[in-house]
Amino acid sequence: MKIMVAVKRVIDANVRVKVKADGTGVETANVKMAMNPFDEIAVEEAVRLKEKGIAEDVVAVSIGPAQAQDVLRTALAMGATRAVHVATDAPVEPLAVAKVLKAVAEREQPNLIVLGKQAIDDDSNQTGQMLAALLDWPQATFASQVEIAGETARVTREVDGGTQTLEMSLPAIVTTDLRLNEPRYASLPNVMKARKAPLDTLTVEELGIDITPRLKVLKVETPPPRPAGVMVGSVDELIARLRDEAKVL
Amino acid sequence: MTTLLIAEHDNRTLSGETDRALTAALALGEPVDVLVAGHGVDEIARQAATLSGVGKVLVADDAALTHGLAEPLSQLIVSLADSFSALVAPATAIGKDVMPRIAARLDVMQISDIIAVESATVFRRPIYAGSAIETVETTDSKRVVTVRTSAFDPAAREGSASIETVSVPALEVPARFVSENKSQSERPDLGAARVVVSGGRAFGSKEKFEELLTPLAEKLGAALGASRVAVDSGYAPNEIQVGQTGRVVAPELYIACGISGAIQHLAGMKNAKVIVAINQDAEAPIFKIADYGLVGDVFTLVPELTEKL
Numbered sequence: 001m002k003i004m005v006a007v008k009r010v011i012d013a014n015v016r017v018k019v020k021a022d023g024t025g026v027e028t029a030n031v032k033m034a035m036n037p038f039d040e041i042a043v044e045e046a047v048r049l050k051e052k053g054i055a056e057d058v059v060a061v062s063i064g065p066a067q068a069q070d071v072l073r074t075a076l077a078m079g080a081t082r083a084v085h086v087a088t089d090a091p092v093e094p095l096a097v098a099k100v101l102k103a104v105a106e107r108e109q110p111n112l113i114v115l116g117k118q119a120i121d122d123d124s125n126q127t128g129q130m131l132a133a134l135l136d137w138p139q140a141t142f143a144s145q146v147e148i149a150g151e152t153a154r155v156t157r158e159v160d161g162g163t164q165t166l167e168m169s170l171p172a173i174v175t176t177d178l179r180l181n182e183p184r185y186a187s188l189p190n191v192m193k194a195r196k197a198p199l200d201t202l203t204v205e206e207l208g209i210d211i212t213p214r215l216k217v218l219k220v221e222t223p224p225p226r227p228a229g230v231m232v233g234s235v236d237e238l239i240a241r242l243r244d245e246a247k248v249l
Numbered sequence: 250m251t252t253l254l255i256a257e258h259d260n261r262t263l264s265g266e267t268d269r270a271l272t273a274a275l276a277l278g279e280p281v282d283v284l285v286a287g288h289g290v291d292e293i294a295r296q297a298a299t300l301s302g303v304g305k306v307l308v309a310d311d312a313a314l315t316h317g318l319a320e321p322l323s324q325l326i327v328s329l330a331d332s333f334s335a336l337v338a339p340a341t342a343i344g345k346d347v348m349p350r351i352a353a354r355l356d357v358m359q360i361s362d363i364i365a366v367e368s369a370t371v372f373r374r375p376i377y378a379g380s381a382i383e384t385v386e387t388t389d390s391k392r393v394v395t396v397r398t399s400a401f402d403p404a405a406r407e408g409s410a411s412i413e414t415v416s417v418p419a420l421e422v423p424a425r426f427v428s429e430n431k432s433q434s435e436r437p438d439l440g441a442a443r444v445v446v447s448g449g450r451a452f453g454s455k456e457k458f459e460e461l462l463t464p465l466a467e468k469l470g471a472a473l474g475a476s477r478v479a480v481d482s483g484y485a486p487n488e489i490q491v492g493q494t495g496r497v498v499a500p501e502l503y504i505a506c507g508i509s510g511a512i513q514h515l516a517g518m519k520n521a522k523v524i525v526a527i528n529q530d531a532e533a534p535i536f537k538i539a540d541y542g543l544v545g546d547v548f549t550l551v552p553e554l555t556e557k558l
Contacts, residue, residue: 016512017380026381094349095358120493122376124361129319129349138423139319141346144487154427159342160496161438162431162488166318168424178477178494179487214358218371219384226519229540235553238525238543246523246540248444248502249558 001148001170002057003046004110005080006101007039009064009071010121019222026220035071038116040078040183041176045146046114047079048181054148057081059108063100065089069199076194077186083197084108088204088211094122096211098130103207105135110171112153117142117175128175138168142177250334251304252281255326255347256297257339260287260315263296265441266339268403270396271300274337275404276366277392280304282333283410286325288315294412301405306412313420316429317343321420323350328418330355330391335369340395341440352393359393360385364400378493378516398440399499399520432486439472439489444502447474447491447518448484451507451529451547458484461547462506465555474498474518476508492517507547510535527551 011017011026012034018027035043046058060075062068063086072083086100105113118125132139140146140155144163147154148170156165158177186194204211232238243249254274257264267283274281281302285294286309294308307329313321326336326347336351338344340362352359364382365373371386372394439445446466452458458479466473475485477492491498493516503521508514510526510533518524519538526539527550536542543550 011377017377019381026377093358095353095356098353118494120378123378123493124359125345126349126352126359126361129346130353132319133323133350133353139346139350140424141319142342157342158487159429159431160440160488162429162486164316164429165427166424167427172424179481214389215360215385215387217383218386220376220381221384223375223379223382226524226538226540229524229536229538229542231536231542231544233543235543235550235557238541238554239557241541242502242523242525246502248523 001055001112002059002108002110003049003055004059004061004105004108004113005039005042005046005075006113006115006127007043007060007062007071007075008036008119009033009062009068010036010119013037013120019220023219023221025217033067033070035074036116036119038118038176041180042114042116043075043078043080044181044183045176049148050079059084059110061086061101061104063088063092063097072199073194073197074186076197077190078184082200084200084202086202086204086207090211091213092211093213093215094124094126095130095214096209097127098134099209100204100207100211101131102134103209112170112172112174114174114176117177128173132173137171137173139173140166140168141175143174144177144179146174146180250279251332252277252279252335252337253329253333254281254283255336255338255344256283256285256293257341257343258285258287258290258293260289263293265403266341266398267297268300268406269398269401270337270339271302271404272401273363273366273396275302277335277369279334282307284309284326284329286314286322287317288312298410298412299406299408300410301408303408303410306410307415308412309415309417311417311420313422316426318422318424318426319347319350320424321422322347323354324420325417326351327354329415335392335394337394337396339398344395348393348395355391355393357389357391357393358387359395360387361395362397363394364397378512379519380512397497399497432488436466437470437472439474439496439498442472442500444469444471445474445498445500446471446504446506447476447508448479448506449476449508450478450482452479452484455484461551465551468555468558476514477511505535505539506551508535509533510538
């Protein structure tokens with residue numbers, strides 16, 4: 001069985017994001033970048049399925065500029081068996097990413113595609129569902145548990161108010177939620193090996209996909225800060241202020 | 250043309266998230282029809298018909314729609330899409346699951362999690378866990394939108410819209426429902442609660458989390474929330490995590506107990522009207538956004554607060 005995993009390079013989750021002074025976006029120059037945390041969970045899940053002998057191949061795919069190869073090398077160091085870089089310097093929206101991933105999936109013929117449920121930059125939460133629609137595959141989003149038995153996936157999903165379990169025939173799409181697993185740190189020898197590993201490279205043009213953005217970003221701004229609060233000295237003062245000042249009790 | 254709002258429900262009652270998403274749908278400036286898709290949903294259709302400002306309630310009743318699964322629900326909505334210029338749903342677990350599937354079928358780039366409608370084609374939405382707000386204009390002829398419901402007031406329920414049954418195509422159900430495990434709580438739902446009491450790392454155990462916070466939540470008629478650390482440490486169940494990757498809430502009163510205030514958590518609650526923080530560490534970032542801060546030990550302050558309320 002072959003698993004395809006989609007990975008995105010984003011601003012590191014620990015970096016405090018700053019909006020550019022001209023309001024066109026956020027500062028990315030000289031900012032630490034990393035693999036989207038939900039995609040790390042996706043890679044980890046695929047690698048675990050390989051280690052259990054359920055999958056033989058784990059193909060990581062990333063779309064973006066040359067630097068996208070960094071996160072592909074992270075995926076290889078974690079245990080992915082191959083990496084495909086689809087090169088473009090243009091911005092790509094989830095719909096375009098789904099179209100590119102569909103084209104790659106048609107070449108690779110995976111039995112399962114695992115993606116992070118959302119990227120922590122645009123917070124769109126769309127790509128997996130869109131890819132499932134374009135491929136006409138079943139989807140299990142926000143997964144907290146994945147079991148593969150033969151040609152069937154049983155997935156427990158995090159939904160409002162609890163969890164839901166679905167069962168579906170492969171091929172299928174799974175998107176990962178936070179508690180599916182805890183991604184490993186790649187060992188230094190594996191990181192070194194991944195640095196030299198060959199990557200397959202394609203371009204968006206070769207795949208013949210129109211990635212023209214459909215949304216125009218008119219403005220990016222910092223949300224207004226909350227007015228400064230007050231420190232209270234006791235529970236009694238807190239209750240009095242909530243009752244008389246804030247009037248929420 | 251008309252906007253179609255997808256109603257959120259559990260086959261028993263219409264969720265209040267629908268009322269809030271309706272306010273966003275009406276702001277697009279066109280008539281709004283509401284789709285109630287499910288199985289045995291006559292009562293929900295009647296509830297939806299009372300929503301003020303709704304033109305028609307469309308009912309799609311089919312066993313395949315019982316669990317709101319993405320494949321049959323998206324197939325149904327795509328079959329109706331020709332008559333609508335915009336498709337709108339609350340950004341709930343179901344809305345987030347199904348709407349992008351519809352958008353891709355229609356070759357439309359979805360606008361996720363909007364917090365404001367500037368015009369029929371211009372929307373504001375948070376990015377980077379709410380560290381920035383972007384204003385986007387869509388160039389697609391049809392719009393597919395999910396709504397961050399905490400950013401909109403609920404529409405009134407004083408209307409009397411007509412109810413129509415729509416014909417449902419033969420639905421495919423490639424993903425089979427096996428089971429669900431939803432917490433049975435007497436307390437209000439996290440997304441709709443007027444007051445949220447939330448706990449973090451400081452409680453140190455599931456037992457203490459429950460023993461100290463449940464009485465406070467009960468006294469206030471509040472929903473219980475938790476930080477990611479509290480959930481990851483097993484003090485609280487997944488479904489009550491508040492934050493970028495959990496639920497986003499904007500209650501009138503949010504009481505953060507023993508929560509330090511990671512960006513991830515703040516993204517889920519910083520739009521609450523009044524924020525109270527109780528924490529041992531006077532330097533904790535939660536105090537920077539709190540309206541009222543109280544430094545001290547949650548093990549003594551939380552029971553004292555519960556008793557004196």
